[in-house]
Amino acid sequence: MYYVAVHHLANKLAHSIRRQELLCPGDRVGVAVSGGRDSVALLRLLLELRQELGIVLVVVHVNHRLRGSESESDADFVSCLAREHKLELCATVADVAQHACDTGMSVEAAARDTRLRFFRALLGNGLRPEPTGTGTNASADDSYSRRAEGGVPVHKRELNKVVTAHTLDDQAETVLMRIIRGTGMRGLRSIQPRIEVQSERGTRAIVRPLLQLRRHALEQYLGDIGQSWREDATNCDPKFTRNRVRQLLVPVLEREFNPSFAERLAELAEIARAEQDFWDNKAAGWVTAAIHRLEPDASCHRRLQALPAWAQGGPQSTTSNREERSRWVDRRWLLSQSLAVERRVLKVVAEKAGFPLDFAKVEEILALARGEHGAGKRLALPNGWRVKCTQDALEFISPPATSLSPALRPYELRLTVPGEVEIPEIGSRLQAIRIEAGERSPHCDSDHLFDPALLAKDLTVRSWRPGDRFWPAHTRAAKKVKELLEKRRVHGFERSLWPVVLSGNEVIWVRGFRGRAHMRPMAGEAAVLIRELDGIKAV
Structure with missing residues (x-):
């Protein structure tokens, strides 16, 4: 037995x-x-x-x-x-x-x-x-x-x-x-x-x-x-x-x-x-033909003429910045496909470009393609990308190059308390929510609660910079933000544009990291909740 x-x-x-x-x-x-x-x-x-x-x-x-x-x-x-x-x-x-x-x-x-x-x-x-x-x-x-x-x-x-x-x-x-x-x-x-x-x-x-x-x-x-x-x-x-x-x-x-x-x-x-393996292979074939880089030169039109019939119709780039590049998908072809194909093509476009797209953002892009936001409208996407809808194409526009770093655009914004600020470079919003003493908020996250008495009247939201230091929870000393991101293995655009929040000159919040307890309010007292939300409105 x-x-x-x-x-x-x-x-x-x-x-x-x-x-x-x-x-x-x-x-x-x-x-x-x-x-x-x-x-x-x-x-x-x-x-x-x-x-x-x-x-x-x-x-x-x-x-x-x-x-x-x-x-x-x-x-x-x-x-x-x-x-x-x-x-x-x-x-x-x-x-x-x-x-x-x-x-x-x-x-x-x-x-x-x-x-x-x-x-x-x-x-x-x-x-x-x-x-x-x-x-x-x-x-x-x-x-x-x-x-x-x-x-x-x-x-x-x-x-x-x-x-x-x-x-x-x-x-x-x-x-x-x-x-x-x-x-x-x-x-x-x-x-x-x-x-x-x-x-x-x-x-x-x-x-x-x-x-x-x-x-x-x-x-x-x-x-x-x-x-x-x-x-x-x-x-x-x-x-x-x-x-x-x-x-x-x-x-x-x-x-x-x-x-x-x-x-x-x-x-x-x-x-x-x-199923996913099969459709990944199919989508790779579609996107190989569907995505093309547009350069602002006279040869652009000639290259478009050589594309397959379903992939033609994309407009020439009109940008004056020769360092900026676009990826585009023929809008009419995309809208002629099933909803499943539409979604998969957009997801693969994002993966190839190096920025993430969640379900809500994919649906926003499809609504833009259908004209629900009006002609010529744009949406901000993560990592500084944008998507623009024209008569013939969805144009995915990369972040413009700068003298500081290729394809990098640092940002710095003011966040009032309470208040909200949109960050187009990363396709998200940051909120500072005031919670009164004794109030129980469904959005309350104790790891990101701050004592109002310890905060400046206006906070600064910006991309991290070399030399920034942050004191994570349960550690003995402040650490360089650069080292924290390296250990998290954050690279490329995502790393360049990683958001931080400052009160005065002190970094008090870093996306994805818990701060130390000295900034938190006592139980039952007033507090400020800082949180990040995906997506911004069409512009």
């Missing part, structure tokens, strides 16, 4: 791996093991399959240092597990709490970012991160590797793949969380079975082979083989959204509506992944 139960689950995993071509003979596979049930089950299953699959296993562990001695015990457990099965171990110690404070990420996001950076480094993509901590699990000369037998750091022996223990339940929870938050087809794909990582020696990958297995099946498997695991108390903490979805929402939906609810959500993710 024992052999049949184990054999059945291992066979199911082997079939899934082969069908999706997740692992190949000869792969050196790093198995991400936290010490918890799912990752321990993944390791034990792959141990049974390694000869059949022709792979070499290496245990990979990240100590997040979030749970004190419990985190150290997890690391010791994983170390013993690797030693018991005579496997190499590659481990790192990271101060995730500090990383979260430095970057403004949530602790969950900072932990995920730390793991992914570590995995990518092990796969040799040339983007080796700086060590985020030190400890007994790191070797003396390399905090990202523990030495295996023979003293050679594991990561220097090359890993082809890193496998993680995301299960069908994780997939279902992720789909449900994204539906609750709001998402499109791309978001419904949720956890991908394979993420490719480019390295100097070719393509590597992070893969998730357990996406078709349930947690309870893995727990049963570990019980059958007598394998223990570590419990993480934070997985039961209701302050985390995923835990509330897992403990409260999914059980009700399975009990009251559909016992196979998790399986159906996982199927939805698989359908969305295939």
